Amino acid sequence: MSADTDDDIKADFLTEAGELMGRLSEQLVELEQRPADRDLLNAVFRGFHTIKGGAGFLHLEPVVTLCHAAEDLFNLLRNGSLAVEPSLMDAVLEALDRLQEMLVAVGADQAPEAAPPALIERLHQFARRGQSAGAAPAAAVAAAAAPAADKAGGDVISDDEFEALLDQYHGVGKAPSTETVQRAVTEAKAAAEAPPAPPPAAHVPAVAETSVRVDTGALDGMMNLVGELVLARNRLKTLSARSGQETFVRAVGELDHITRGLQAAVMRVRMQPIRKVFARFPRLARELARGLGKQVEVKLVGEDTGLDKNLVEALADPLVHMVRNSVDHGIEMPERRLAVGKPACGRIRLAAQQTGDNILITVSDDGAGMDPESLRRKAVEKGLLTATDAAQMSVQECLQLIFLPGFSTKEQISDLSGRGVGMDVVKSSITGLGGAVLIDSRPGFGTQIQIRVPLTLAILPALMIGVGERILALPLAPVLDVFMLDPTRVRKLDRWSVLLYRNETLRLVHLHRWLDVPHGIDQPRHVVVVQVDAEHYGFVVTQVFGREEVVIKPLGALLRGLAGLSGATVTGSGRVALILDPPGLVRAAGGGE
Amino acid sequence: MDKNIRILVVDDFSTMRRIVKNLLHDLGYANTTEADDGKTAWATLQTQPFDLIITDWNMPGMTGLDLLKNIRGDARFASLKVLMVTAEAQREQIIEAAKAGVNGYIIKPFTAVTLKEKLDKMAQRTVGAAA
Numbered sequence: 237m238s239a240d241t242d243d244d245i246k247a248d249f250l251t252e253a254g255e256l257m258g259r260l261s262e263q264l265v266e267l268e269q270r271p272a273d274r275d276l277l278n279a280v281f282r283g284f285h286t287i288k289g290g291a292g293f294l295h296l297e298p299v300v301t302l303c304h305a306a307e308d309l310f311n312l313l314r315n316g317s318l319a320v321e322p323s324l325m326d327a328v329l330e331a332l333d334r335l336q337e338m339l340v341a342v343g344a345d346q347a348p349e350a351a352p353p354a355l356i357e358r359l360h361q362f363a364r365r366g367q368s369a370g371a372a373p374a375a376a377v378a379a380a381a382a383p384a385a386d387k388a389g390g391d392v393i394s395d396d397e398f399e400a401l402l403d404q405y406h407g408v409g410k411a412p413s414t415e416t417v418q419r420a421v422t423e424a425k426a427a428a429e430a431p432p433a434p435p436p437a438a439h440v441p442a443v444a445e446t447s448v449r450v451d452t453g454a455l456d457g458m459m460n461l462v463g464e465l466v467l468a469r470n471r472l473k474t475l476s477a478r479s480g481q482e483t484f485v486r487a488v489g490e491l492d493h494i495t496r497g498l499q500a501a502v503m504r505v506r507m508q509p510i511r512k513v514f515a516r517f518p519r520l521a522r523e524l525a526r527g528l529g530k531q532v533e534v535k536l537v538g539e540d541t542g543l544d545k546n547l548v549e550a551l552a553d554p555l556v557h558m559v560r561n562s563v564d565h566g567i568e569m570p571e572r573r574l575a576v577g578k579p580a581c582g583r584i585r586l587a588a589q590q591t592g593d594n595i596l597i598t599v600s601d602d603g604a605g606m607d608p609e610s611l612r613r614k615a616v617e618k619g620l621l622t623a624t625d626a627a628q629m630s631v632q633e634c635l636q637l638i639f640l641p642g643f644s645t646k647e648q649i650s651d652l653s654g655r656g657v658g659m660d661v662v663k664s665s666i667t668g669l670g671g672a673v674l675i676d677s678r679p680g681f682g683t684q685i686q687i688r689v690p691l692t693l694a695i696l697p698a699l700m701i702g703v704g705e706r707i708l709a710l711p712l713a714p715v716l717d718v719f720m721l722d723p724t725r726v727r728k729l730d731r732w733s734v735l736l737y738r739n740e741t742l743r744l745v746h747l748h749r750w751l752d753v754p755h756g757i758d759q760p761r762h763v764v765v766v767q768v769d770a771e772h773y774g775f776v777v778t779q780v781f782g783r784e785e786v787v788i789k790p791l792g793a794l795l796r797g798l799a800g801l802s803g804a805t806v807t808g809s810g811r812v813a814l815i816l817d818p819p820g821l822v823r824a825a826g827g828g829e
Numbered sequence: 830m831d832k833n834i835r836i837l838v839v840d841d842f843s844t845m846r847r848i849v850k851n852l853l854h855d856l857g858y859a860n861t862t863e864a865d866d867g868k869t870a871w872a873t874l875q876t877q878p879f880d881l882i883i884t885d886w887n888m889p890g891m892t893g894l895d896l897l898k899n900i901r902g903d904a905r906f907a908s909l910k911v912l913m914v915t916a917e918a919q920r921e922q923i924i925e926a927a928k929a930g931v932n933g934y935i936i937k938p939f940t941a942v943t944l945k946e947k948l949d950k951m952a953q954r955t956v957g958a959a960a
Binding site for chain 1: 841845847848851885887889901902903904906910916917919920923924927930933934937938951953954
């Protein structure tokens with residue numbers, strides 16, 4: 237084997253072992269609910285067993301030793317000679333953590349550190365307890381089944397003994413065949429009349445392999461090509477509409493249909509269940525809670541909801557932070573909870589559901605909640621807001637203050653949540669994904685954080701709008717309404733021009749001022765109502781063209797980082813359109829007259 | 830053993846299939862096919878001829894032992910040799926496999942040299958009427 241293939245195998249092993257570890261941590265959590273489930277115990281056994289097997293070939297002795305100890309334990313558990321108990325689970329969970337560290341080390345090309353001997357010893361102790369209970373029957377079976385090979389004793393068989401067995405069952409120097417097997421089986425049955433012969437081989441219906449492993453690079457390449465195809469399709473659609481030739485229009489219609497199907501199919505291939513991220517939380521929350529002397533129970537809802545694999549990965553860190561926050565700041569100490577009439581064990585609920593082109597993820601807890609007034613006060617104290625601005629904020633807006641950089645509600649930053657990553661980082665990573673975060677909280681009843689992210693990162697449903705001669709793409713998700721502007725109804729309020737819209741003061745953002753393009757005074761204008769955080773804003777534009785699927789292309793170096801813009805795309809008519817970023821736009825153009 | 834024999838490598842862990850294939854390759858055996866569990870292997874056997882199966886013992890769905898029992902229960906596979914890969918040479922386990930008609934077993938982890946010894950030993954025994 238060349239060094240090269242060794243590295244390939246190592247990479248393969250790390251990927252597969254990583255998946256197995258993920259599944260193991262899920263299964264161990266399930267095991268706490270169903271400690272006697274044989275299938276589950278068997279699955280855990282197999283997980284450790286498989287990792288051990290691969291690690292053996294790669295000479296990762298510490299991994300082999302630790303997996304072996306855990307495997308032995310689960311072998312006894314699945315045989316029923318040992319029962320699951322909390323201290324045993326603690327040891328196994330610790331083993332899983334150590335294993336994780338070892339794999340990380342291997343991934344970084346370092347030699348994994350051996351597991352602490354005390355941990356191995358703890359695992360062995362549990363195993364010894366099980367062995368003393370289960371050893372007798374196992375030995376009896378061995379003796380009954382192997383009259384010929386019982387001389388050497390012990391549990392392990394030697395090569396010579398094996399050859400002797402083959403000679404005995406299938407003839408000296410002969411290979412096993414259908415007949416000799418049948419004879420061996422019937423002889424054994426006649427001799428002992430004990431264990432029933434294995435059932436005659438049944439023909440298993442042919443099951444073709446139903447899944448393949450694909451390099452993620454190939455998937456990304458496919459998505460890019462689909463993106464280009466969508467652009468070409470958009471262009472053709474515009475041309476065909478102009479041509480008025482019926483056969484052409486029909487052919488393009490067909491292409492449109494197929495492209496949409498292909499786009500959906502490629503997106504489905506890239507989908508992964510959010511379970512991949514959710515699965516770690518029951519354990520994470522429980523361990524955090526234990527460290528703080530709290531009790532917490534995590535409920536997962538809709539964990540089969542699928543979303544783009546890049547999103548699944550990108551959501552992991554923000555979610556970890558939110559769950560940490562809930563345990564640390566939200567859930568109260570058990571005594572406190574009991575005193576206010578709540579169950580001692582706090583509840584955190586993680587839910588995911590698809591709503592149209594979006595995925596809605598909700599993290600809610602039944603903890604202490606947040607007081608908007610104290611948030612308002614704190615923001616002023618910290619100099620993040622002027623007293624006047626703060627006084628004007630709605631309750632909803634006050635709650636969103638926790639997303640401001642430099643805002644932390646606890647005076648004493650604990651070592652859990654206060655690790656330098658604040659809610660502001662959570663928010664910027666979600667908006668970076670084209671998503672939005674919204675918080676709602678009631679003092680005494682708990683906090684709920686809603687995260688909305690698009691199903692996919694590459695193709696965006698957009699509302700095409702015109703400002704002067706320019707065409708812009710506005711992400712469709714936050715768009716709520718479009719109506720014609722009646723200039724006589726516009727009023728001034730502080731720095732904003734506002735409009736009464738459905739009994740609500742709508743702040744207007746004039747896009748032509750922001751873009752500095754001339755706008756004829758009598759030209760009719762439209763207002764696009766957009767939700768930014770908890771607030772509604774009216775974007776004033778010249779024209780609204782309609783919906784188009786746009787493919788997001790990064791901005792060139794000259795425009796990158798400009799507030800209010802998130803990317804660019806090519807429209808059906810072949811023109812370049814900038815893609816707007818509503819929150820950035822509100823900040824950049826907000827109220828500026 | 831003839832280097833052109835057709836070999837089916839069965840394991841649910843793809844890393845392991847790759848390792849076994851690499852070792853076989855080092856020994857000059859290049860004609861390999863993979864299956865990711867006993868059921869898939871049994872289905873593959875129905876459609877293509879093989880001379881040797883190297884199968885893991887512990888797999889979900891259909892274990893290596895069940896796969897072996899299926900093979901030995903079907904006269905079509907009379908000349909098919911089965912090498913079982915196990916983690917330990919547990920006495921009861923190996924006895925059961927020997928009775929069910931396994932041609933050899935090999936303990937993980939193994940080297941190309943060990944694999945060659947096992948294959949050579951298996952080649953010495955030929956199918957015929959038992960003595």
